[in-house]
Amino acid sequence: MSDLGVLLQTAGASFEVDEDHEALNRLCMERGWGDGLPVVPPSSERVERMLAYCDRPWDQPVARIAPRWGEATPIRLAANAVMAGCLPQYFPLVVLAIEAMCEEAFNLYGIQATTHLCAPLMIVNGPVVAELGLNFGHNAMGPGCQANAAIGRAIRLALLNIGGAIPGAGDMATFGAPIKFSYCVAENEAASPWEPLHVERGFPAEASTVTVLGAEAPHNVNDHESISGVGILKMIAGTAAITGSNDATLGGGQPLIIFGPEHAATVAADGYSKADVKRYLFEHAQVPFTHFSDEYIERRLKTRFPERFAAAGLNARVPIAKCAEDFMVIVVGGAGKHSAFTPTFGTTRSVTRALKRRDGEYASSVEEMRRI
Amino acid sequence: MYRKITFVVPEAPAQAAAPLAAQRALGKHGIRLGILDNHKGNADHLLAMIVEGLQGALPIASVVSLRKPTAVLAAPADMLDQLAQEADCVVSAMAD
Numbered sequence: 233m234s235d236l237g238v239l240l241q242t243a244g245a246s247f248e249v250d251e252d253h254e255a256l257n258r259l260c261m262e263r264g265w266g267d268g269l270p271v272v273p274p275s276s277e278r279v280e281r282m283l284a285y286c287d288r289p290w291d292q293p294v295a296r297i298a299p300r301w302g303e304a305t306p307i308r309l310a311a312n313a314v315m316a317g318c319l320p321q322y323f324p325l326v327v328l329a330i331e332a333m334c335e336e337a338f339n340l341y342g343i344q345a346t347t348h349l350c351a352p353l354m355i356v357n358g359p360v361v362a363e364l365g366l367n368f369g370h371n372a373m374g375p376g377c378q379a380n381a382a383i384g385r386a387i388r389l390a391l392l393n394i395g396g397a398i399p400g401a402g403d404m405a406t407f408g409a410p411i412k413f414s415y416c417v418a419e420n421e422a423a424s425p426w427e428p429l430h431v432e433r434g435f436p437a438e439a440s441t442v443t444v445l446g447a448e449a450p451h452n453v454n455d456h457e458s459i460s461g462v463g464i465l466k467m468i469a470g471t472a473a474i475t476g477s478n479d480a481t482l483g484g485g486q487p488l489i490i491f492g493p494e495h496a497a498t499v500a501a502d503g504y505s506k507a508d509v510k511r512y513l514f515e516h517a518q519v520p521f522t523h524f525s526d527e528y529i530e531r532r533l534k535t536r537f538p539e540r541f542a543a544a545g546l547n548a549r550v551p552i553a554k555c556a557e558d559f560m561v562i563v564v565g566g567a568g569k570h571s572a573f574t575p576t577f578g579t580t581r582s583v584t585r586a587l588k589r590r591d592g593e594y595a596s597s598v599e600e601m602r603r604i
Numbered sequence: 605m606y607r608k609i610t611f612v613v614p615e616a617p618a619q620a621a622a623p624l625a626a627q628r629a630l631g632k633h634g635i636r637l638g639i640l641d642n643h644k645g646n647a648d649h650l651l652a653m654i655v656e657g658l659q660g661a662l663p664i665a666s667v668v669s670l671r672k673p674t675a676v677l678a679a680p681a682d683m684l685d686q687l688a689q690e691a692d693c694v695v696s697a698m699a700d
Binding site for chain 2: 245251252265276296305308312342346389394395396531579
């Protein structure tokens with residue numbers, strides 16, 4: 233019996249069943265194991281192939297996922313990765329993302345259980361992007377790429393099956409959102425005029441990282457007319473300065489600006505560094521007081537933030553972040569004069585984690601994560 | 605005929621609740637009621653109605669009412685400890 237075979241003898245860890253895909257999918261639906269779409273049955277053979285890319289104890293939790301606080305063991309994570317359609321070499325990123333979003337600062341408990349329509353967005357940087365074939369170009373946030381789709385879906389299945397984010401029970405989202413099926417993207421580092429996200433955060437360029445952010449779906453910034461950096465930034469600031477976003481409640485979120493490569497090139501060509509971009513957006517992406525309802529001003533802004541707004545006049549403005557550094561900037565996508573604004577859950581901090589070998593050094597390939 | 609496979613369960617069970625250190629016998633003077641307001645906009649109004657209703661229906665000896673600092677984070681440990689010390693049962697509610 234294999235190592236996995238022994239571990240699966242634990243009560244409730246597995247059961248014998250006919251390999252009838254249709255019947256197994258009905259079973260998964262009946263037991264609430266999934267996202268509503270058909271899954272790949274997590275047979276022990278498939279799970280073991282996934283676990284070949286996990287060099288840590290397979291039955292020891294790497295995290296506990298809120299709100300159920302279920303133990304995310306590599307075995308359970310691998311079962312969910314199989315169900316999502318992951319290739320085994322994707323598995324190290326699945327584990328890394330789960331670890332990142334279970335850090336306290338991320339506030340996964342709030343993000344999972346809230347009535348808000350957010351989901352953990354996974355941003356991948358470094359050499360692993362090319363190695364796994366993650367899409368960072370045209371339609372990078374849409375369908376068509378197995379790595380993006382399956383890794384993102386594996387995360388969601390783990391949040392459902394291990395974390396208990398069951399709609400109407402552990403997940404109280406008023407609407408939910410399509411991003412709750414899969415939300416994984418890679419940065420287009422080659423097309424960025426700025427340092428990529430992981431380098432900005434102190435990691436070497438040759439490190440592979442996952443950054444997670446509790447975010448809404450992206451909202452497009454269509455600007456085919458501005459031919460200056462300040463013009464594009466003004467249009468982005470205008471899109472971001474909206475009344476209904478959680479970031480306009482000063483919760484401490486990190487609004488994400490996703491630049492299309494063409495917009496980024498125009499802004500950078502006019503001399504804007506990333507820090508300059510963030511400073512501009514902090515100063516200009518502010519919501520005029522007059523855009524809020526009278527009730528909202530009285531009941532939230534003046535009541536919750538009296539030191540700032542109790543005596544504020546109608547010319548006051550509400551920033552969407554606490555400081556310029558809290559804005560996040562990445563470059564994604566292909567040709568086209570578009571960027572996107574992605575509001576956050578508000579009370580959450582993004583977390584970046586690097587892929588590391590057992591000896592603590594940065595892994596240059598997922599092959600280094602193989603179990604020996 | 606299908607071959608048999610070992611199906612790996614993808615689900616984690618809920619963490620077992622910690623056993624109660626002691627049974628909570630209700631005092632003859634009535635129930636010590638705890639209220640945990642989740643800080644949503646109308647939670648205080650809803651909970652006030654609940655307290656009023658319970659006081660009319662049950663022998664409520666005391667009410668300890670606490671408010672989470674924010675709706676989007678779990679209640680801090682000291683708040684839960686206070687409720688555990690000062691209440692026989694707790695009503696927690698959200699109300700947007």
